[in-house]
Ligand SMILES: Nc1ncnc2c1ncn2[C@@H]1O[C@H](COP(=O)(O)OP(=O)(O)OP(=O)(O)O)[C@@H](O)[C@H]1O
């Protein structure tokens with residue numbers, strides 16, 4: 001007789017997905033733009049990438065990517081939809097989980113809603129190689145709930161002193177709650193030298209006062225290609241692949257450990273194997 005294995009006794013499928021939370025101390029520094037474009041860039045190189053719009057205040061990734069969600073994370077939390085039902089496909093095959101605007105607090109969710117969210121988040125991990133969480137700004141609980149669950153944090157700032165001060169506050173909270181969390185810094189709307197100076201300053205205070213080290217991902221310039229592609233509702237990595245912003249974002253991807261895609265026409269393992277087998 002076959003015995004049913006209790007759920008808790010079953011071996012869980014290994015999760016190979018890498019999750020990155022993109023966050024900032026101050027609002028409006030470019031998180032959503034960078035997340036959406038990084039997602040498109042990496043989805044275009046054959047990875048299964050899901051971008052989750054985790055800004056519960058003002059979800060707007062759908063607007064940037066010109067997709068029109070019928071259902072959002074709100075329906076998932078309310079148990080009305082499974083995550084598969086709300087996933088949309090954007091440019092380059094990037095999959096997007098539309099965000100739920102106006103949820104006041106994850107902490108106030110009812111038990112059943114919390115369980116639905118947890119279950120559905122797990123299924124996201126199983127169906128992707130990379131999960132990008134675009135969060136809101138600041139150290140409120142709703143933002144931190146998503147930041148603290150990721151494998152790594154990409155902290156976005158600009159050279160603006162107020163943005164840097166708020167970035168430090170964010171690093172402080174993260175280092176208190178998860179001291180081992182890898183922290184990586186991207187400096188948006190900045191020239192390369194200025195970005196490096198911002199990193200050196202924040203990296204130094206993080207080391208000195210928080211005892212954590214920060215990796216540098218690079219600077220992304222203030223680029224008119226970004227604003228014009230927003231108006232055209234197209235990702236700038238597709239609309240302007242040779243723009244300074246696109247080039248810098250490819251460098252950010254490389255520093256995150258994502259090798260650039262093989263150029264078209266480059267020999268592949270299969271094509272080389274075919275050559276060798278055919279020669280016999
Ligand atoms: N590299 C850039 N060059 C030019 N403009 C940029 C750049 N990055 C962002 N912007 C501008 O900054 C604005 C804010 O960007 P975005 O919405 O991505 O920020 P955010 O950090 O997600 O904001 P929020 O905190 O409200 O979620 C955009 O409308 C865009 O016009």
Ligand SMILES: [Mg+2]
Pocket residue numbers: 031032033055135136
């Ligand atoms: Mg945003």
